[in-house]
Amino acid sequence: MSASRQSQRQAVTEFDLNRFLEESTAQVNRTLDRALPSERTRPATIHKAMRYSLFAGGKRMRPALCLAAAQACGGQIADALPLACAVECIHTYSLIHDDLPAMDNDDFRRGKPTNHKVFGEGIAVLAGDALLTQAFELAAQCRGWPRYAHQDVVLELARASGSLQLIAGQVADLEGEGRRISVADLRYIHERKTSALLCCSVRLGGMSANCTAARLKALTQFGYHVGLAFQVIDDILDVTQSSEKLGKTAGKDTAAQKATYPAMVGLEKSRKIAQQLTDKAFAALKPFKGRAVALESLAGFLLNRDC
Amino acid sequence: MSASRQSQRQAVTEFDLNRFLEESTAQVNRTLDRALPSERTRPATIHKAMRYSLFAGGKRMRPALCLAAAQACGGQIADALPLACAVECIHTYSLIHDDLPAMDNDDFRRGKPTNHKVFGEGIAVLAGDALLTQAFELAAQCRGWPRYAHQDVVLELARASGSLQLIAGQVADLEGEGRRISVADLRYIHERKTSALLCCSVRLGGMSANCTAARLKALTQFGYHVGLAFQVIDDILDVTQSSEKLGKTAGKDTAAQKATYPAMVGLEKSRKIAQQLTDKAFAALKPFKGRAVALESLAGFLLNRDC
Numbered sequence: 189m190s191a192s193r194q195s196q197r198q199a200v201t202e203f204d205l206n207r208f209l210e211e212s213t214a215q216v217n218r219t220l221d222r223a224l225p226s227e228r229t230r231p232a233t234i235h236k237a238m239r240y241s242l243f244a245g246g247k248r249m250r251p252a253l254c255l256a257a258a259q260a261c262g263g264q265i266a267d268a269l270p271l272a273c274a275v276e277c278i279h280t281y282s283l284i285h286d287d288l289p290a291m292d293n294d295d296f297r298r299g300k301p302t303n304h305k306v307f308g309e310g311i312a313v314l315a316g317d318a319l320l321t322q323a324f325e326l327a328a329q330c331r332g333w334p335r336y337a338h339q340d341v342v343l344e345l346a347r348a349s350g351s352l353q354l355i356a357g358q359v360a361d362l363e364g365e366g367r368r369i370s371v372a373d374l375r376y377i378h379e380r381k382t383s384a385l386l387c388c389s390v391r392l393g394g395m396s397a398n399c400t401a402a403r404l405k406a407l408t409q410f411g412y413h414v415g416l417a418f419q420v421i422d423d424i425l426d427v428t429q430s431s432e433k434l435g436k437t438a439g440k441d442t443a444a445q446k447a448t449y450p451a452m453v454g455l456e457k458s459r460k461i462a463q464q465l466t467d468k469a470f471a472a473l474k475p476f477k478g479r480a481v482a483l484e485s486l487a488g489f490l491l492n493r494d495c
Numbered sequence: 496m497s498a499s500r501q502s503q504r505q506a507v508t509e510f511d512l513n514r515f516l517e518e519s520t521a522q523v524n525r526t527l528d529r530a531l532p533s534e535r536t537r538p539a540t541i542h543k544a545m546r547y548s549l550f551a552g553g554k555r556m557r558p559a560l561c562l563a564a565a566q567a568c569g570g571q572i573a574d575a576l577p578l579a580c581a582v583e584c585i586h587t588y589s590l591i592h593d594d595l596p597a598m599d600n601d602d603f604r605r606g607k608p609t610n611h612k613v614f615g616e617g618i619a620v621l622a623g624d625a626l627l628t629q630a631f632e633l634a635a636q637c638r639g640w641p642r643y644a645h646q647d648v649v650l651e652l653a654r655a656s657g658s659l660q661l662i663a664g665q666v667a668d669l670e671g672e673g674r675r676i677s678v679a680d681l682r683y684i685h686e687r688k689t690s691a692l693l694c695c696s697v698r699l700g701g702m703s704a705n706c707t708a709a710r711l712k713a714l715t716q717f718g719y720h721v722g723l724a725f726q727v728i729d730d731i732l733d734v735t736q737s738s739e740k741l742g743k744t745a746g747k748d749t750a751a752q753k754a755t756y757p758a759m760v761g762l763e764k765s766r767k768i769a770q771q772l773t774d775k776a777f778a779a780l781k782p783f784k785g786r787a788v789a790l791e792s793l794a795g796f797l798l799n800r801d802c
Contacts, residue, residue, distance in 0.1 A: 225658060231666040234658050285624060290616035309597035310669055313620060317592060318658035320624060324631045325653035328646045338645040339635045346632035351532060351541050351625035359538040362617055 203481040205489055209252055212272075215265065216251040217243070219273045223326055237307040237315035238322070242280050244298040245435075249490065250275045250386060253414070254393040256482035257407050260473075263397020270329040271341065271392040277326065278349050279385060281319035284312055286358060292440070299435035320349070333398040341395060348388035357381025366445040374447050375416070382422070383415025390414075390483070402475060409472035410480075414487050417465035421491065423448035424458050433495045466491045510788040512796055516559055519579075522572065523558040524550070526580045530633055544614040544622035545629070549587050551605040552742075556797065557582045557693060560721070561700035563789035564714050567780075570704020577636040578648065578699040584633065585656050586692060588626035591619055593665060599747070606742035627656070640705040648702060655695035664688025673752040681754050682723075689729070690722025697721075697790070709782060716779035717787075721794050724772035728798065730755035731765050740802045773798045 220242060225235045251272035258268035287294040287302040288309060294302050304312035327345055332338035348354060357380030364377065390411040394404050423441060427450045431438040441448045449458040469487045473480040527549060532542045558579035565575035594601040594609040595616060601609050611619035634652055639645035655661060664687030671684065697718040701711050730748060734757045738745040748755045756765040776794045780787045 229659070231663050231670065233670065234662060234666045238658060281624075285620055288617070288620060290620060310595070311666070313592055313595060313597060314662050314666055316624070317588075317627065318662045320627055321653050321657045321662070324649055325657060328650040328653060331646070338649075339638070342631055342645075342649055343635040346628050346635060350628045350632060351545060352536070355541060355621050355625045355628070356538050359541045359618070359621055363538065363540065 203485050205482075205485045208256070208482055208485070209248075212252045212255045213248045215255075215269060216248050216272055216276060219269050220276065223270075223273060224322065233307065233311055234314055234318055237303060237311050238318050240306060241284050241297075241303050241315065242277070242319065244300050246276070246280065246298060248276060249418075249486070250279055250389040253386060253411070253483070253486055254389040254396075256480075256486055257390040257393025258397045259393075260407075260476050260480035260483055261394050261397035261399040261403055262479075263393070263399075267330070267333075268393050268396040270326045271345075271396055272389070274323040274326040274345060275385060275389045275392065277319045277323040278345070278354070281316040281323070282349075282354060282358070282385075284316040284319070288312060291358070291362060292444070294437060294440070296431070296436050299432075323349075330396065333395065335398050335400075336395040341392065344388055344392060344395070348384045353380050353384035357384065361446070364447050367447075369447045371452060374449070374452065377447075378416050378419040379412075382419040383412050386415035386418060387411030406472050406475045410469050410483060410487070413465045413469035413472065414490060417462045417469065417487075418490055420449045420458055420462040420465065421493065423450055424455060424462070425493075425495065426450075427455065429495060435495070462491060510792050512789075512792045515563070515789055515792070516555075519559045519562045520555045522562075522576060523555050523579055523583060526576050527583065530577075530580060531629065540614065540618055541621055541625055544610060544618050545625050547613060548591050548604075548610050548622065549584070549626065551607050553583070553587065553605060555583060556725075556793070557586055557696040560693060560718070560790070560793060561696040561703075563787070563793055564697040564700030565704045566700075567714075567783050567787035567790055568701050568704035568706040568710055569786075570700070570706075574637070574640075575700050575703040577633045578652075578703055579696070581630040581633040581652060582692060582696045582699065584626045584630040585652070585661070588623040588630070589656075589661060589665070589692075591623040591626070595619060598665070598669060599751070601744060601747070603738070603743050606739075630656075637703065640702065642705050642707075643702040648699065651695055651699055651702070655691045660687050660691035664691065668753070671754050674754075676754045678759060681756070681759065684754075685723050685726040686719075689726040690719050693722035693725060694718030713779050713782045717776050717790060717794070720772045720776035720779065721797060724769045724776065724794075725797055727756045727765055727769040727772065728800065730757055731762060731769070732800075732802065733757075734762065736802060742802070769798060 224238060227236045227239055229235050254272035254275055255265055255268050283297060284303045286292050287297055288304055295305055303315055327342055330341055357377050360377045361381055387408060390407045394407045426438055426441045429438055449461060466487050470484060473484055531545060534543045534546055536542050561579035561582060562572055562575050590604060591610045593599050594604055595611055602612055610622055634649055637648055664684050667684045668688055694715060697714045701714045733745055733748045736745055756768060773794055777791060780791055
């Protein structure tokens, strides 16, 4: 290990990830709470349903990645916060819709009954729609930066969430159930279902710090690989952990005959792949010369998580 | 009738609305066709589903109102087109989701089977999501104008479509089924379910022409009243026209025990209300001194339509 690499590792060790996550989660929750109409605002049902899923105890990983990227580029948290919250709204909407009976048909999420189990399918569809719309209202709070106009921010968010990325992933996932697909097809699904929005999170963080094109490229590489690793780990946890631990029904992938890395290449090789992807994410941070400790720490945390 | 009012009427008579609608529809369809991924773009299913509903023969009234407002304010069609198309994407997404079994449970729309009848519920939910997202990608094509920043445009679109407006209308409509509600409650539903997006259409047209605050206010008044009239007429047609004529199941409101103007105040009074609302819309156009012929003509057309 080179001296610089060693000092980078040292910095990561000293970095207090728990504190960073606590602080970023508190800031994100506060911003979301202010942005969303209260539970009593008419029509109360929709605002209760939106808030039910948005404040169901999500780990706020995407916002944390967004804020960490902004920090790595020397930006202000306040500039990145609306975008971090926008990404979380999109993530939550996608979970509500994916859980619907017509899709993954899940009864539990984050340890609680899914949105449609509590509010009914109609309201769950509308709560997802409302959170997706809310994401763009949040994005409209940004003013744009010298290198990135406001249009760039909206385009980034819309493309990552659109029919060629996030939604494409869910469609391919739905269509792949019970069918034999190739590892390349599985990679296609993971790139879109998970990597696209994670990548978008760090890119938006960088953009909010008016980062250089070179740094945006580095963040893109980082986000892409962390996103892929994240989904491989998710598939591993679905096989190895209990429903109680995960807060959602474990073993669903096997039951739905979904293609996953563990099913296709086995558990041991899947773990190796997750490690290799995380290493590539670490390598992408080289241009930050040790100033991306929060990002590096988050990538390590996501690799080693058990739920 | 005053001389100026008479000359305004004269201008409207001479204005060729059919030609205006033909041209605006052609431009909107071309722009939408270019903006959306082709039917063969992977995953093909979602792009087929999006295009199925978007090109199902909708009358493109909202885009026409947007372009007419831009014209009335001396703007360029090219500046307003992406916004006109964004509004149409939002309108179409809302129809796909409203038609779902968990909501209005409709089998026909624009004379064709509804999206979920052709593609299944899961894809229909995702096609709606994708069109909503596409709307903001289209909005990101605008550059902003001296009086209206790009943020203002995104905020306008997000608010009109969000949980306090368009979605609020659908929620209140769902919750009102089979219950006695007041005329004030019915007005609340109409304002949100229909008026919000129509009003947004003309406002965005005005903004794209960098209109003055006074003209934006006039357009807001116009859009609000045209939107309310539009929904009263819709309720009347649901009672008086056949399913074949409407291209959707007629008599649904009565069957679903929905509150409507005809049900609450009778057909004759409903027609009178629609006329009064349209008159208020006409009156709002006064500051344009006869240069808003397309808008005036559209309002008259919407009042007298039979499907």
